[in-house]
Amino acid sequence: MTTVAHSWYMTIRHIRNLLRQPIWVFITLVQPLIWLLLYGALFKRVVEIPGFGGGSYLDFLTPGIVVMSALFSSGWSGMALLDDLDRGVLDRFLVSPASRVSLISGRLVQGALIVIVQSLILVVLALVAGADLAGGPVGVLVLIAASILLGWAFGSLSNGLALLVRREETLIAAVNLVILPLTFLSTVFMQRALTPGWIQDVARVNPVDWAVTAGREALAREVDSGVVLGHLGLLLAFALLCTWFASRAFRAYQRSV
Amino acid sequence: MDGRPPHAIEVHALEKSYAGDVRALDGVSFAVEAGSIFGLLGPNGAGKSTTVKILTTLSRPDAGTAQVAGRDVLRSPGEVRRAIGVVAQKSGWDREATGRENLVLQGQLHGMGTRAARARAGELLARFGLADAADRVARTYSGGMARRLDVAIGLVHRPAVLFLDEPTTGLDPEVRADMWDEIARLSREEGITILLTTHYLEEADRLAARLAILERGRVVAEGTPEGLKGELRGDAVHVELAEPGDGEVEAALSTLAGVRDVKVDQRTLHARADHGASAVPAVLAALEGHGIRVASVTVARPSLDDVYLRHAGRTFAEAER
Numbered sequence: 127m128t129t130v131a132h133s134w135y136m137t138i139r140h141i142r143n144l145l146r147q148p149i150w151v152f153i154t155l156v157q158p159l160i161w162l163l164l165y166g167a168l169f170k171r172v173v174e175i176p177g178f179g180g181g182s183y184l185d186f187l188t189p190g191i192v193v194m195s196a197l198f199s200s201g202w203s204g205m206a207l208l209d210d211l212d213r214g215v216l217d218r219f220l221v222s223p224a225s226r227v228s229l230i231s232g233r234l235v236q237g238a239l240i241v242i243v244q245s246l247i248l249v250v251l252a253l254v255a256g257a258d259l260a261g262g263p264v265g266v267l268v269l270i271a272a273s274i275l276l277g278w279a280f281g282s283l284s285n286g287l288a289l290l291v292r293r294e295e296t297l298i299a300a301v302n303l304v305i306l307p308l309t310f311l312s313t314v315f316m317q318r319a320l321t322p323g324w325i326q327d328v329a330r331v332n333p334v335d336w337a338v339t340a341g342r343e344a345l346a347r348e349v350d351s352g353v354v355l356g357h358l359g360l361l362l363a364f365a366l367l368c369t370w371f372a373s374r375a376f377r378a379y380q381r382s383v
Numbered sequence: 384m385d386g387r388p389p390h391a392i393e394v395h396a397l398e399k400s401y402a403g404d405v406r407a408l409d410g411v412s413f414a415v416e417a418g419s420i421f422g423l424l425g426p427n428g429a430g431k432s433t434t435v436k437i438l439t440t441l442s443r444p445d446a447g448t449a450q451v452a453g454r455d456v457l458r459s460p461g462e463v464r465r466a467i468g469v470v471a472q473k474s475g476w477d478r479e480a481t482g483r484e485n486l487v488l489q490g491q492l493h494g495m496g497t498r499a500a501r502a503r504a505g506e507l508l509a510r511f512g513l514a515d516a517a518d519r520v521a522r523t524y525s526g527g528m529a530r531r532l533d534v535a536i537g538l539v540h541r542p543a544v545l546f547l548d549e550p551t552t553g554l555d556p557e558v559r560a561d562m563w564d565e566i567a568r569l570s571r572e573e574g575i576t577i578l579l580t581t582h583y584l585e586e587a588d589r590l591a592a593r594l595a596i597l598e599r600g601r602v603v604a605e606g607t608p609e610g611l612k613g614e615l616r617g618d619a620v621h622v623e624l625a626e627p628g629d630g631e632v633e634a635a636l637s638t639l640a641g642v643r644d645v646k647v648d649q650r651t652l653h654a655r656a657d658h659g660a661s662a663v664p665a666v667l668a669a670l671e672g673h674g675i676r677v678a679s680v681t682v683a684r685p686s687l688d689d690v691y692l693r694h695a696g697r698t699f700a701e702a703e704r
Contacts, residue, residue: 128494135491143479146520210477218475218536221439223464224492382402383442 132225136232140206141239154240158195158248162187166255169315178317188252188259189269189341190314193276195248196241197334200277201305203237204288204297211292211379220380230285230372237281238274245270261345268354269341275361276337280305282368286375308334313342333364389453391417391544391576392438397447399433407433408444409600415578415593417543420570422591423580424687426702429597431580432472435548438578439469452543465493468537468545468575472552474529475536478522482513482532485521486539493540500539507535511565527558534565544576545569551586559586566590584687584699596694598702603694608687615685615693618659620666622652625676635673639665648698650678653689 144150166184173183207230210216219229249266252259259265288297311328312335318326329335340357343350392415399408408430415421423431436442438451440460449456452466469475476485483504490500508517511531516524521532530550537545547566551559567590569575581587587594588608595605604611620642624632628647636645636654642662644655656662659682670677691699 132492135488139477139480139484139488142484143477146479213478214471214473214475215477217441217471217473218469219492221441221464221467221469221471222489222492223461223494380441381443383436 129225129227129231132228133231133235136228137235137239140232140236143206144236154199155244155247157198158191158244159251161194162191162248162251163255165191165315172316172320175320177319182256182258184252184255184257185259185345186317186342187315188248188257189345190338192245192248192269193273193334193337193341194309194314195244196273196277196337197280197305197309199240199244200237200279200281201284201301203233203281204284204286204301205294207233207285207288208292208294208297211288217383220383226376230282230376233285234278234281237277241273241277242270245273259345260347261349265341265345265349268344268358272337272340272344272358272361275358275365276333279333279361279365279368282365282372286368286372289372289375289379308332311335313338333361336360336364389417390414390450391419391452392421392578393450394434394438395448397434397437397444397449399430399437399442399444407600408437408447410447411597411600411602412447413595413602413605415576417576418570418574419592420566420577420579420590422587422594423578423597424582424584424587424591424594424691425580425597426582426699428599429702430600431582431597432548433600434597435469435471435546435578435580439467439546440464465540466543468540468542470533470537470545470547470550472548474533476521476529476532479520481518481520482508482524482535483517485532485536489536489539495540503539507538511535526554527561530554530558530562531565534562538569542575544578547577547579549580549582551581551583563589582703584691588687596691598695604690611690612685612687615655615689617655617657618662619683619685619689620652620654620656620659620662621681621683622654622666622670623678623680624650624652624670625678626650628652628675631673632670632675635669635675636666639669642666644693646692646698648701651698653692653698655685655689655693656682659683 166187170183172178173180216229284301287300291297311325312332313329336357340354340361343353395412397408397411400406411430411434423434425431433442437444438449438456440456440463443457451463454462454466456463486504486507487500490503491497495503508514511534513528513531516528521529524532550566551562554562563586566577570577579590591608593607595602627649632647632652633645636642641657642654646653654666663680663682667677667680688699695702
């Protein structure tokens with residue numbers, strides 16, 4: 127009970143602090159829209175490449191951008207933790223009865239809420255722009271669930287890494303190193319059959335691709351629920367592994383104080 | 384019962400080393416009477432903050448035991464955390480939250496209902512003169528306001544023991560004096576046990592009922608400020624030299640009768656004399672005899688600086704460098 131209550135207090139704290147930075151809020155909400163419109167326009171005609179399968183690129187791209195946005199916003203989650211660490215806020219919580227779990231989970235819940243808002247805005251914009259999301263509301267829910275799991279996983283990784291490296295520069299470099307390549311080593315932008323063989327191999331073990339695959343399949347006209355559930359399961363396992371990593375990093379931090 | 388108040392803090396033989404073979408604590412022991420202000424005095428790096436980290440459950444000792452408010456810090460950290468308030472060296476408040484929000488969150492984390500936490504926050508904001516700034520984001524607070532907010536956060540849950548880790552470091556002299564009054568008032572009116580670390584001799588002298596001097600991870604002296612000063616027989620003689628002195632100066636004075644504990648730190652010479660006033664002519668004559676020019680001489684009752692010099696073997700100023 128305490129853990130749930132404390133996680134909620136922390137979530138409120140994080141959200142309130144973000145809302146006090148209106149420029150940040152604006153960028154967080156608008157950036158995914160820019161991606162959707164920009165990439166949608168840039169790659170509009172790739173659907174005509176033989177083997178892509180035709181259809182509308184916007185239909186194809188929407189789940190990709192939803193997942194990509196979740197990855198990007200969660201990847202930076204550790205930055206706020208570093209700020210708390212530098213300013214002694216984390217230590218203040220550690221010498222109080224604050225639930226230890228809440229110190230990370232509050233951030234992850236906040237991340238999940240951001241993912242939900244971003245995803246809904248993207249879906250609405252896509253529909254307005256003429257996308258045909260055949261999977262309907264259930265498909266959208268699956269897409270958001272997959273994005274939340276992916277965000278949870280990368281949020282945990284980012285926070286864990288922050289606790290281990292404890293330097294903003296290092297965290298920024300590490301996040302930059304990882305998230306863009308992971309996006310391109312997946313089917314966010316391109317049909318699997320049209321990517322080089324080695325990228326197909328990498329994509330198979332890339333959690334970003336699991337999330338895109340689950341979300342895109344759920345939005346398809348004929349849904350293979352085995353594919354959806356299988357990839358959601360993989361994402362859940364990965365998120366749990368990342369949560370374990372974050373808790374280990376947290377203990378390592380406590381031991382080093 | 385022998386009628387003595389129980390100890391709010393008991394520390395026994397604490398040891399702690401950090402990676403890289405830094406020995407922060409090397410067998411620290413002391414006890415703090417409930418309801419009193421206890422000072423941990425020492426230069427930077429003496430082990431004050433490490434001691435506070437262990438007593439507040441942030442850090443674990445390699446060896447030794449410690450009880451705070453009757454609970455063992457290693458076996459019952461959760462209970463210790465409920466009983467203590469902590470004002471760390473680094474301000475722990477949230478810059479993007481208002482003073483009030485900071486206080487309410489702290490109350491909630493201590494298990495107070497939201498309504499009770501709000502009421503307590505209002506009370507503390509008024510008491511610490513922050514009522515007008517209560518709904519401003521803490522980032523905008525001045526140094527003194529921020530420090531008062533720190534103390535208020537530490538008091539939200541009415542702790543039995545309050546830790547103040549260098550509470551006035553970096554504050555203007557005026558703000559520092561206000562903070563001293565506030566700390567004295569907390570102890571006097573609310574009976575809270577306060578452990579205060581400081582590297583200001585004056586602060587320890589003024590606030591602490593008892594104090595321990597820490598030097599390189601060990602307690603080198605413990606007692607009341609008056610008692611520690613009283614242990615030093617006679618007066619303190621301080622001579623300002625016209626140019627930096629060395630061992631030769633110490634040698635020049637060591638043979639004088641009634642003068643002892645001679646120590647030279649650059650241009651300042653410290654010595655102790657049974658009768659300060661009558662020792663001065665002999666000291667000046669001896670210095671002149673060695674061709675050492677003197678800028679000024681003062682004779683005073685012993686200060687904590689002299690206590691520190693006596694027990695640590697170096698002046699406080701030297702240790703701080």
